[in-house]
Amino acid sequence: MNKSALLNLFFFGLLLTSGSLFAAEQSSEATEADSSGSSKIEAAKRQGEIHAGTPELAPGNPVVGKQKAFMCKGCHNKIGYKTAYPKVYEVPRLGGQHAEYISSALYQYKNGERQFTTMQNMAAALSDQDIADIAAYYSTAEH
Amino acid sequence: MKQFIIVAGMLSLVAGQALAADMEAGKAKVTEICSACHGMDGNSPSHDFPKLAGQNEDYIRNALRAYQTGARKNPIMASMAEPLSKQDIENVAAYFSSQKGLFVKRDN
Numbered sequence: 677m678n679k680s681a682l683l684n685l686f687f688f689g690l691l692l693t694s695g696s697l698f699a700a701e702q703s704s705e706a707t708e709a710d711s712s713g714s715s716k717i718e719a720a721k722r723q724g725e726i727h728a729g730t731p732e733l734a735p736g737n738p739v740v741g742k743q744k745a746f747m748c749k750g751c752h753n754k755i756g757y758k759t760a761y762p763k764v765y766e767v768p769r770l771g772g773q774h775a776e777y778i779s780s781a782l783y784q785y786k787n788g789e790r791q792f793t794t795m796q797n798m799a800a801a802l803s804d805q806d807i808a809d810i811a812a813y814y815s816t817a818e819h
Numbered sequence: 820m821k822q823f824i825i826v827a828g829m830l831s832l833v834a835g836q837a838l839a840a841d842m843e844a845g846k847a848k849v850t851e852i853c854s855a856c857h858g859m860d861g862n863s864p865s866h867d868f869p870k871l872a873g874q875n876e877d878y879i880r881n882a883l884r885a886y887q888t889g890a891r892k893n894p895i896m897a898s899m900a901e902p903l904s905k906q907d908i909e910n911v912a913a914y915f916s917s918q919k920g921l922f923v924k925r926d927n
Binding site: 742749752753754755756758763765766767768769770771772773774775776777789790791813814 | 863866867868869870873874875876877878880881890891892920921922923924925926
């Protein structure tokens with residue numbers, strides 16, 4: 677993905693955030709909206725720098741995610757499982773990882789920013805909610 | 820046959836070197852470069868940065884090389900990985916993977 681496309685995604689994210697801020701302002705005191713607003717924009721900026729392309733996340737459900745992760749488990753739930761192509765190395769351990777990082781990685785595969793054929797194919801089939809649920813499942817503490 | 824033995828000997832030397840990770844040097848490098856974002860033991864306090872504690876060595880090594888070659892793109896990690904030597908990568912990967920943190924989920 678080139679820089680201008682990344683920038684577009686970033687500004688799209690900002691637009692989404694400012695849209696929800698506007699709605700918040702309508703329904704609550706202006707001062708409240710201002711304080712939460714500036715922190716939300718700061719958060720969006722940070723996310724834009726580090727996790728470009730990650731939309732605002734819906735809360736993920738780890739129980740649903742456990743079901744949805746059936747495609748992931750073939751590789752990521754086996755100790756010592758290795759990739760076969762194009763390079764051979766052990767797939768990452770995901771148990772206990774930050775949900776935000778797992779989501780960000782899946783979005784990066786989905787939009788082509790991060791390239792690995794198997795994971796790009798997997799991520800292409802996932803909705804925003806699927807990603808949130810799967811990330812929640814892997815991030816939870818129990819084995 | 821003699822040639823074969825020499826070649827095999829050289830190969831095993833190379834392999835031996837590749838496997839010899841220095842845990843103390845890895846810890847020093849992590850303290851110096853990685854810990855500000857990923858935490859001293861790889862359990863990053865901020866969800867903006869992935870946990871690396873307990874991640875498998877192979878994956879960390881591969882990710883750092885991919886940042887160096889540009890196969891994996893991230894401006895922050897590109898500048899962090901750039902000065903690392905092969906030996907640094909071995910050491911850092913060994914150190915992070917030896918820490919307690921990430922695990923493999925076992926349910927199917």
